[in-house]
Amino acid sequence: MTKIVNVRFREAGKLYRYTCNGMNLSIGDAVMVDTQLGIDLAHVAEEPYETDVEMEEDSELQPVLRMADEKELDRYQLKLEKEKEAYDKCLSLIEKHGLDMNLIEAVFAFDGKKVIFFFTSENRVDFRELVKDLAAAFRARIELRQIGSRDQARLVGGIGVCGRELCCCSFLNHFAPVTLRMARDQGLSLNPTKLNGACGRLMCCLQFEKDAYNDARKRMPKVGRKIRTPRGIGTVCEVNLIEEIVAVKFIQDDVQEIEKYEWAGLEPLNSDFKPGCPEYSCTTCPGCASKFDSNGKYTGNNADKRDEREDV
Numbered sequence: 001m002t003k004i005v006n007v008r009f010r011e012a013g014k015l016y017r018y019t020c021n022g023m024n025l026s027i028g029d030a031v032m033v034d035t036q037l038g039i040d041l042a043h044v045a046e047e048p049y050e051t052d053v054e055m056e057e058d059s060e061l062q063p064v065l066r067m068a069d070e071k072e073l074d075r076y077q078l079k080l081e082k083e084k085e086a087y088d089k090c091l092s093l094i095e096k097h098g099l100d101m102n103l104i105e106a107v108f109a110f111d112g113k114k115v116i117f118f119f120t121s122e123n124r125v126d127f128r129e130l131v132k133d134l135a136a137a138f139r140a141r142i143e144l145r146q147i148g149s150r151d152q153a154r155l156v157g158g159i160g161v162c163g164r165e166l167c168c169c170s171f172l173n174h175f176a177p178v179t180l181r182m183a184r185d186q187g188l189s190l191n192p193t194k195l196n197g198a199c200g201r202l203m204c205c206l207q208f209e210k211d212a213y214n215d216a217r218k219r220m221p222k223v224g225r226k227i228r229t230p231r232g233i234g235t236v237c238e239v240n241l242i243e244e245i246v247a248v249k250f251i252q253d254d255v256q257e258i259e260k261y262e263w264a265g266l267e268p269l270n271s272d273f274k275p276g277c278p279e280y281s282c283t284t285c286p287g288c289a290s291k292f293d294s295n296g297k298y299t300g301n302n303a304d305k306r307d308e309r310e311d312v
Contacts, residue, residue: 001050001051001052002019002021002050002051002052002061003019003020003021003022003023003048003049003050004017004018004019004020004048004049004050004051004061005017005018005019005020005023005025005031005044005046005048005064006044006045006046007031007033007042007043007044007045007064008042008043008045009035009040009041009042009043010107010155011169014174015045015046016033016042017061018031018033018061018062018063018064019061019062019063019064020048020063020064021063023048023064023067025044025048025064026044026047027044027045027046027047028043028044029043029044029067030042030043030067030068030072030073030076031043031044031064031065031066031067031068032064032065032066032067032068032072033062033064033065034062034065037109037110037114038109038110038111039065039110039111040109040110041068041072041073041075041076041110075110076110079108079110079112082108082112083105083106083107083108084106086106086108086115086117086138087103087105087106089134089137089138090103090106090117090130090134091103093130093133093134093137094130097127097129097130097133099125099126099127099130100121100122100123100125101119101120101121101125101127102119102120102121102152103117103118103119104118104119104120104147104152104155104156105117105118105155106118108140112140113140113141114140114141114142114143115134115138115140115141115142115143116143116144116145117134117142117143117144117145118145118146118147118151118155119144119145119146119147120146120147120148120149120152121146125146127144130144131144149199149200149201150168150175150199150201150204152199153166153168153169153197153198153199154166154168154169154172155169156169157169158198160197160198160203160205161194161197161203162205166197166198167204167205168199168204172204175204176204176207177207178201178202178203178204178206178207179202180195180202182202182206182207182210183195183202183206185210185213185214185217186206186209186213186241187241188206213241216241216242216244217241219263219267220239220241220244220246220263221236221239221246221263221270222236222239223236223237223238223239224236224237227246227248227266227269227270228266228269228270229248229259229261229266229269230269231250231259232250234248234249234250234259235248235249235250236248236249237249237258243262244262244263244264245260245261245262245263246260246261246263246266247259247260248260248261
């Protein structure tokens, strides 16, 4: 078993996994790790845990080098101050060159030899002159990286319509695909003002309950299907996937009545009930039993179609 720890390099950044065998780490501890940009300081985001790393895809994990000492912590604080200065400087140069770009954040490498500027823009930006000015100002390698609106919301932060901190800057580690069909399957109003988050894209939380809705949809009947109830056979006219309640319509003597049932109570009655006409599998309800012969073969209307369906 290998001891794994998840760390972040920024407050709302992505989680990165490292091994930490023989180390006693807690949430918030500052550690030194090896990255593509060299050795950098990161903070423990979750309690370490043990796992069989050989069974996982990313089995070649880098180890945590050591706990950060006082000098490295001071250097980290100096790095944060330099990032604020770099942000202000870049902002003034963007205004000077009249570029159509929205600067989001400036990040220094721990050794100070590289600076990365994150920005958003709806159009293509020619920032060659900007890079020259930045390189002259900071005497370091300059990289300008364009990001999407969701990454912008993660870096900036904010409060969602639910009243809580945005998922992307609190616990969400990656962005899963979100489609309008998820909202449609959950019975939500297809109103962009209600479905879009702070980033202007569909809210990530739409996919949180996707599996629960899919599971309920597989088990519960569709609207228009005939099902058995303690009162008799009725037609489903409404399905509540969250509460797992079905509204069933009964028509007798041209009078229509609707009753609601919990699907957990009806499911045993309909475990062998096929979609379509209830006569296809019903041998107990009045008017249906007479359509089966002594051998249990259905002889009612559409008998041939029923036999074909059973063969399939």
